[in-house]
Amino acid sequence: MKHSETDPEKPARFKSDADFLDHAIPWLAARVARLAGEQAVADQLRHDVEAHPMAVGKIKQVSLDEARRRVDALLVAEQSVDAEFTARLKAHRESDEPRLGLDVLRRI
Numbered sequence: 001m002k003h004s005e006t007d008p009e010k011p012a013r014f015k016s017d018a019d020f021l022d023h024a025i026p027w028l029a030a031r032v033a034r035l036a037g038e039q040a041v042a043d044q045l046r047h048d049v050e051a052h053p054m055a056v057g058k059i060k061q062v063s064l065d066e067a068r069r070r071v072d073a074l075l076v077a078e079q080s081v082d083a084e085f086t087a088r089l090k091a092h093r094e095s096d097e098p099r100l101g102l103d104v105l106r107r108i
Contacts, residue, residue, distance in 0.1 A: 020089075033078075041071055
């Protein structure tokens, strides 16, 4: 986790909306990957592996247990990215820094 330059115990605040976005995109990518993994498990449970509309070509089938392990790993990765993002956002909100425009838009 990126830490504050003045207090290494605290998470760093976001420097700008661009910094916020740089950290929001990896969280979004981790979330999408996890959701896609969950969908793959659901498709496999329905025996609908070939009918996924976003698939190009044939989807490589893995065992249901392996697919579930992958989803579990993706969830852990998502939670890790989310924890850092949330901590930095909280630190920014609690600081005297100007509010982030993207955070304001996100709350609308």
